[in-house]
Amino acid sequence: MSNSSYASDRATGSDTPAAPSTGWAGLVVFAGVMLLTLGVFQVTEGLVALFKDDFYHVTQGGLVLQVSYTTWGWLHLGLGLLSLLAATGVFLGRIWGRVIGILIAFLGALLHFMFVAAQPVWAAILIGMDVLIIYTLAAHGGAVRREN
Numbered sequence: 001m002s003n004s005s006y007a008s009d010r011a012t013g014s015d016t017p018a019a020p021s022t023g024w025a026g027l028v029v030f031a032g033v034m035l036l037t038l039g040v041f042q043v044t045e046g047l048v049a050l051f052k053d054d055f056y057h058v059t060q061g062g063l064v065l066q067v068s069y070t071t072w073g074w075l076h077l078g079l080g081l082l083s084l085l086a087a088t089g090v091f092l093g094r095i096w097g098r099v100i101g102i103l104i105a106f107l108g109a110l111l112h113f114m115f116v117a118a119q120p121v122w123a124a125i126l127i128g129m130d131v132l133i134i135y136t137l138a139a140h141g142g143a144v145r146r147e148n
Helices: 025-051 069-091 095-114 120-143
Strands: none
Touching (some): 025 069, 025 095, 069 095
16 A cells, blocks of 8 residues: 555656645635635625525625626525535645635636625635645645645
8 A cells, every 4th residue: 555645746657655634724624624614604695695695785786797696596595515625625725726716716706706796804814725725736736745
């Protein structure tokens, strides 16, 4: 049984051992938990936008992009489900989980920025989570290793 890691660290099946996990592994796992939490929040926000338009502070015309709350709901719902998938990949130590996680967090930050008029405090919290996820997965995502 040999250790394996991200493809960028060493080739699969190589006899050379992978670099040891660092102290940043805990932060990467935390980013995975944040990505999982963000996914749940996105799904919830999407369902609210789909089923209860009057929940938000402004009408559709007051948003940065003037589209229906149904469109926003589907965007949030889709992004939330992709976030849950990416979190699974991060927990498994997969490079695709890291890449998708960074892309989802970036798209989520843009989406929340455009949605800030509807829920300003909530959008600011989620943008902060997105920035933390991007930094952690980009800078220290390779710290998590998986066992074969």
